[in-house]
Amino acid sequence: METVSQNACFGGTQGVYTHKSDACGCDMTFGLFLPEDAQDGPVPVLWYLSGLTCTHENAMVKAGAQGWAAEQGIALVFPDTSPRGDDVANDDAYDLGQGAGFYVNATQEPWAPHFRMWDYLADELPALLGREFALDMDRQAITGHSMGGHGALTLAMSLPGRFRSVSAFSPICNPTGGDWGRKQFAAYLGADEAAWAAHDASLLMGERGFDGPVLVDTGTSDQFLELLRPETLAAAMAARRQEGTFRMQKGYDHSYFFISTFMEDHVTFHAEALYAE
Amino acid sequence: METVSQNACFGGTQGVYTHKSDACGCDMTFGLFLPEDAQDGPVPVLWYLSGLTCTHENAMVKAGAQGWAAEQGIALVFPDTSPRGDDVANDDAYDLGQGAGFYVNATQEPWAPHFRMWDYLADELPALLGREFALDMDRQAITGHSMGGHGALTLAMSLPGRFRSVSAFSPICNPTGGDWGRKQFAAYLGADEAAWAAHDASLLMGERGFDGPVLVDTGTSDQFLELLRPETLAAAMAARRQEGTFRMQKGYDHSYFFISTFMEDHVTFHAEALYAE
Numbered sequence: 001m002e003t004v005s006q007n008a009c010f011g012g013t014q015g016v017y018t019h020k021s022d023a024c025g026c027d028m029t030f031g032l033f034l035p036e037d038a039q040d041g042p043v044p045v046l047w048y049l050s051g052l053t054c055t056h057e058n059a060m061v062k063a064g065a066q067g068w069a070a071e072q073g074i075a076l077v078f079p080d081t082s083p084r085g086d087d088v089a090n091d092d093a094y095d096l097g098q099g100a101g102f103y104v105n106a107t108q109e110p111w112a113p114h115f116r117m118w119d120y121l122a123d124e125l126p127a128l129l130g131r132e133f134a135l136d137m138d139r140q141a142i143t144g145h146s147m148g149g150h151g152a153l154t155l156a157m158s159l160p161g162r163f164r165s166v167s168a169f170s171p172i173c174n175p176t177g178g179d180w181g182r183k184q185f186a187a188y189l190g191a192d193e194a195a196w197a198a199h200d201a202s203l204l205m206g207e208r209g210f211d212g213p214v215l216v217d218t219g220t221s222d223q224f225l226e227l228l229r230p231e232t233l234a235a236a237m238a239a240r241r242q243e244g245t246f247r248m249q250k251g252y253d254h255s256y257f258f259i260s261t262f263m264e265d266h267v268t269f270h271a272e273a274l275y276a277e
Numbered sequence: 278m279e280t281v282s283q284n285a286c287f288g289g290t291q292g293v294y295t296h297k298s299d300a301c302g303c304d305m306t307f308g309l310f311l312p313e314d315a316q317d318g319p320v321p322v323l324w325y326l327s328g329l330t331c332t333h334e335n336a337m338v339k340a341g342a343q344g345w346a347a348e349q350g351i352a353l354v355f356p357d358t359s360p361r362g363d364d365v366a367n368d369d370a371y372d373l374g375q376g377a378g379f380y381v382n383a384t385q386e387p388w389a390p391h392f393r394m395w396d397y398l399a400d401e402l403p404a405l406l407g408r409e410f411a412l413d414m415d416r417q418a419i420t421g422h423s424m425g426g427h428g429a430l431t432l433a434m435s436l437p438g439r440f441r442s443v444s445a446f447s448p449i450c451n452p453t454g455g456d457w458g459r460k461q462f463a464a465y466l467g468a469d470e471a472a473w474a475a476h477d478a479s480l481l482m483g484e485r486g487f488d489g490p491v492l493v494d495t496g497t498s499d500q501f502l503e504l505l506r507p508e509t510l511a512a513a514m515a516a517r518r519q520e521g522t523f524r525m526q527k528g529y530d531h532s533y534f535f536i537s538t539f540m541e542d543h544v545t546f547h548a549e550a551l552y553a554e
Binding site for chain 2: 007008009010011014061062064066067219221249251252253255256257258260261264
């Protein structure tokens with residue numbers, strides 16, 4: 001692992017690190033905010049998964065999360081959204097290939113060799129983080145935006161016991177039913193739609209739900225509502241009687257101005273779960 | 278004036294607007310955050326002047342100021358750092374020409390026709406803002422970063438009565454004495470150094486000071502300390518017995534991670550002055 005940069009930030013350190021990933025077969029870069037409290041011992045971890053076109057950097061500089069995490073004594077992890085590099089397959093579209101990993105393990109060519117974001121986030125990166133940093137990996141929570149909200153929800157429901165709480169900003173809620181999902185799942189997972197269901201937050205909510213609190217925020221003026229399909233997740237949460245809060249925020253859109261506005265709520269929500277006995 | 282974008286943000290609106298500038302002889306773009314309170318009547322204004330290479334956008338997305346401004350009921354203005362466009366002179370260096378206006382009125386060719394940022398910020402843009410938005414132009418304050426800290430300090434001291442308070446993040450403190458200043462003043466203002474003194478915060482502090490509180494923050498790990506010359510301003514403030522606070526913040530560098538960390542302090546500082554009777 002190599003240190004790319006470290007900046008003092010809200011009493012702690014905002015770092016960027018690169019490492020050789022076995023899961024993805026390429027170098028991967030991630031951001032990690034360590035609050036001052038990490039100098040005294042391991043701190044809880046909140047994962048932030050980003051949306052289409054993003055790298056590890058977007059949320060790190062625009063989401064305004066570090067101040068609230070510092071206040072709560074929580075670390076923040078900002079992974080990349082896909083494998084990267086000249087050897088890695090890509091597509092001209094913004095919503096397929098590099099920057100658009102959709103947090104799955106691809107089984108189809110040309111994606112299969114590198115696009116293994118599920119394994120990277122479920123296994124490889126948490127193991128690395130636990131080894132290298134003062135993080136309490138028994139206290140993890142996860143959030144994300146758009147494609148990253150989809151990733152946060154599907155990882156949380158599929159790895160019971162891993163995360164104490166899950167939240168999402170304007171998540172893709174039902175990718176098997178919309179154009180942010182069907183196109184990518186067909187490319188990465190193949191034509192058999194049976195393989196897609198494991199990566200659909202609304203279907204997973206209907207099947208199993210999440211053993212902990214859930215918080216979802218979406219803007220009523222989000223320009224991508226037809227692709228996000230929030231109504232499917234709201235219905236599934238209610239039908240399951242899932243512990244959680246589903247909010248539509250009046251006038252807000254899909255931007256980081258929306259995310260930063262509600263970041264305090266989300267970090268506070270996760271802190272309550274992470275510090276509960 | 279044309280609206281480029283408007284995003285809901287912390288209960289208010291983050292807007293971007295373009296207008297034909299007479300001062301600069303080109304189209305100019307600025308960001309304006311209006312808190313929810315502006316729906317009930319004019320609100321005070323805090324100007325934020327950005328540093329080298331920045332546009333109106335950098336601080337708007339990275340400084341984390343809107344949340345604190347919303348809490349205080351204060352508007353934020355994010356002007357550009359120079360004139361822009363194909364007709365506008367430029368230079369290959371990052372620290373001269375477009376993105377590097379240094380907040381002066383150029384008198385030398387090829388800069389003189391467009392590089393009139395002083396007039397733009399002292400006269401034209403405030404007049405436009407007062408006409409078009411619910412802003413109380415009798416209650417203004419100003420801050421900035423690096424080259425923008427220089428701009429904030431020099432405007433505040435040169436326009437007595439205009440601003441109730443002034444602050445700066447890692448400002449260029451003594452441009453007549455360092456390479457962030459001498460090169461640009463020679464280009465924009467000519468070889469006669471007598472014309473430069475009016476744009477040097479440390480010299481202005483020695484001559485006249487500021488009729489209100491001053492807050493300056495600079496990181497001890499700032500990679501540009503030799504160009505910023507904070508010791509000159511600290512000495513001038515102390516020698517004048519200027520009301521104010523000059524802080525060196527341990528371990529922080531020149532980045533927006535530093536700015537966002539101390540933004541709450543600066544907005545709160547300005548709010549106290551803006552709401553004082």
